[in-house]
Amino acid sequence: MSAVTYREGLRIGLREALASDPRVFLMGEDVGRYGGTYAVSRGLLEEFGPERVRDTPLSELGFVGMGVGAALGGLRPIVEIMTVNFSLLALDQVVNHAALLRHMSGGQLSVPLVIRTSSGAGRQLAAQHSHSFEAWYAHVPGIKVVAAATVDDARGMLAAALADPDPVVVFEYPALFETKGELSGAPVDIARAVRRREGRRVTLVAYGASLPKALAAAAEVDGEVIDLRVLRPLDMAPVLESVRKTRRAVVVDECWRSVGLAAEIVARIMEEAFYDLDAPVARVCTEEVPIPYARHLEEAALPQAEKIVAAARALGA
Amino acid sequence: MSAAHTPAPVPPPPAGAVPYAREFSLALLEDMLRIRRLEEKCAELYAAGKIRGFLHLYIGEEAVATGAVRALGDDDDVVATYREHGHALVRGVPMGAILAEMYGKREGCSRGRGGSMHLFDARRRFFGGNAIVGGGLPMAAGLALAAKLRGESRVSACFFGEGAVAEGVFHETMNLAQLWRVPAVFFCENNLYAMGTALERSESQPDLCVKAQSYGMVALAADGMDVVAVHEAAKQACGIVRAGEGPVFVELRTYRFRAHSMFDPELYRDRREVEQWRTRGPLHTFSARLKAQGDLTEEQFLALDARVMREVEEAVAFAEAGTWEPVEDLLRDVYAP
Numbered sequence: 001m002s003a004v005t006y007r008e009g010l011r012i013g014l015r016e017a018l019a020s021d022p023r024v025f026l027m028g029e030d031v032g033r034y035g036g037t038y039a040v041s042r043g044l045l046e047e048f049g050p051e052r053v054r055d056t057p058l059s060e061l062g063f064v065g066m067g068v069g070a071a072l073g074g075l076r077p078i079v080e081i082m083t084v085n086f087s088l089l090a091l092d093q094v095v096n097h098a099a100l101l102r103h104m105s106g107g108q109l110s111v112p113l114v115i116r117t118s119s120g121a122g123r124q125l126a127a128q129h130s131h132s133f134e135a136w137y138a139h140v141p142g143i144k145v146v147a148a149a150t151v152d153d154a155r156g157m158l159a160a161a162l163a164d165p166d167p168v169v170v171f172e173y174p175a176l177f178e179t180k181g182e183l184s185g186a187p188v189d190i191a192r193a194v195r196r197r198e199g200r201r202v203t204l205v206a207y208g209a210s211l212p213k214a215l216a217a218a219a220e221v222d223g224e225v226i227d228l229r230v231l232r233p234l235d236m237a238p239v240l241e242s243v244r245k246t247r248r249a250v251v252v253d254e255c256w257r258s259v260g261l262a263a264e265i266v267a268r269i270m271e272e273a274f275y276d277l278d279a280p281v282a283r284v285c286t287e288e289v290p291i292p293y294a295r296h297l298e299e300a301a302l303p304q305a306e307k308i309v310a311a312a313r314a315l316g317a
Numbered sequence: 318m319s320a321a322h323t324p325a326p327v328p329p330p331p332a333g334a335v336p337y338a339r340e341f342s343l344a345l346l347e348d349m350l351r352i353r354r355l356e357e358k359c360a361e362l363y364a365a366g367k368i369r370g371f372l373h374l375y376i377g378e379e380a381v382a383t384g385a386v387r388a389l390g391d392d393d394d395v396v397a398t399y400r401e402h403g404h405a406l407v408r409g410v411p412m413g414a415i416l417a418e419m420y421g422k423r424e425g426c427s428r429g430r431g432g433s434m435h436l437f438d439a440r441r442r443f444f445g446g447n448a449i450v451g452g453g454l455p456m457a458a459g460l461a462l463a464a465k466l467r468g469e470s471r472v473s474a475c476f477f478g479e480g481a482v483a484e485g486v487f488h489e490t491m492n493l494a495q496l497w498r499v500p501a502v503f504f505c506e507n508n509l510y511a512m513g514t515a516l517e518r519s520e521s522q523p524d525l526c527v528k529a530q531s532y533g534m535v536a537l538a539a540d541g542m543d544v545v546a547v548h549e550a551a552k553q554a555c556g557i558v559r560a561g562e563g564p565v566f567v568e569l570r571t572y573r574f575r576a577h578s579m580f581d582p583e584l585y586r587d588r589r590e591v592e593q594w595r596t597r598g599p600l601h602t603f604s605a606r607l608k609a610q611g612d613l614t615e616e617q618f619l620a621l622d623a624r625v626m627r628e629v630e631e632a633v634a635f636a637e638a639g640t641w642e643p644v645e646d647l648l649r650d651v652y653a654p
Binding site for chain 2: 070104105233
């Protein structure tokens, strides 16, 4: 056991993946010489060479499509898209190609592609670098979507994603890059949601950069915290088990509130645990505004621990 | 027509000696005839309601798939578009499996999940059947990258229409493919119209080879109505790629005799233009050349045609006898449903 940062966790995961399987290669904008936009891949070019740590031009659609083809051709590409906002330029290859090939080919093809991208706000990067589109990806059958909220997941989700025969989108959170945690070194399961804190009064459902906020809020309201971890296909069992115990739930989601992941979680709680509830399920999401630059406005737009506490208290927690 | 559109002059029909052994020439002729007869039957079956959805016929363009796919080896990759019946057929996908796919039957080459636009055959490295214009380009470049990194001598052949060159992904892929010298051949099937939009109404630079050359890529152009010209260009392109000299762009100038799809009233082109291009038809001009050099008689042609028609009838019987996948299997072959 040793304490490392989330960023180091990501780098360790990448190094392990490149070292353990010659079919694995990393490509993306500035992953090599520059060392990664967030310094995640620093040192990997020197260690593994330019064929396997491959700098790309600014052609998200092109290099994600090449990742799809390389996966079909027998490799295990890790494609990094600098931010989820830029991933919209590549959406056609993800949604119309990677996600569909297994089905359209009647089960003949699989696309063992891993896409890593960073998501979320909190660093005053303004509207074109701060959004959260996890829900857009989680809408699509044919891809698995996971979100790393801890150091262990930052390291271990990659290996699990690479072991998967189909496309996996891994969300990483720059707001968490400096956070530190113990690295257990244990293999990571990307099929399960996990309880991160026990509590009695209310269930707080969160993922990604919202997890530390939910944990901070939970300390004040005797909350139980479930980290969703896998956003598609959702693992609702730990959520429902917790809701049946606490009888209250607040869903925290950095995506916008309308038509988002939180709405889906709430709907599933209604379908499965309606009669176990003592209060309507609440949501704490990002306000319906492009993320503003000014710090106080950005903070006001995002889910915060105080908002989660207030939402939980309003339910009687 | 609403907009001024001056069609390019129609070149004279393909002519001259066919420089192949008779057996190979007849194989080329048979491939083209198989595509033609299958698709004529498809049009009939569409009218009869047996095939639904979109159906894009390749009639008129048979020399392109035939000449190009015949230049590939079994280990090479093929990525095609939604107008891909011909490519699948020449690649070796059985005609019955293709037709059963159009029927939506479980015995189809994509188990009825794809239809006319999404024919797949993993064993023959036939990667679709792609109905997003330009969508197959980076996929083919990625397959080629995989071959290169794995040290395999495969070539990835990508077929796409001239309409795709207006897509950003075409330019991203040309740049990436040339930058990384991947072993791919980009076969641009220039049939002059992207649905109803003529090339010179959509491109500031209608010379497509210039676009590829601007990325430093070798570009060849050939008459897509002449199976000999196509095959020679394809062999040359594959030779350059296999020699490790990077990807090659091949423009094949061709013409679609039928409508874009079964829903197209063809308001955008003059009947006379279609008639002029029909004089360049790849089947009758190639048969005439073979006859002129004593490689084919009318009787032999009729016997070949009869054999192809039997294959088509057998394919229809196979598709008719096919079964419907049970609805209980609806979520089969979906990842993370």
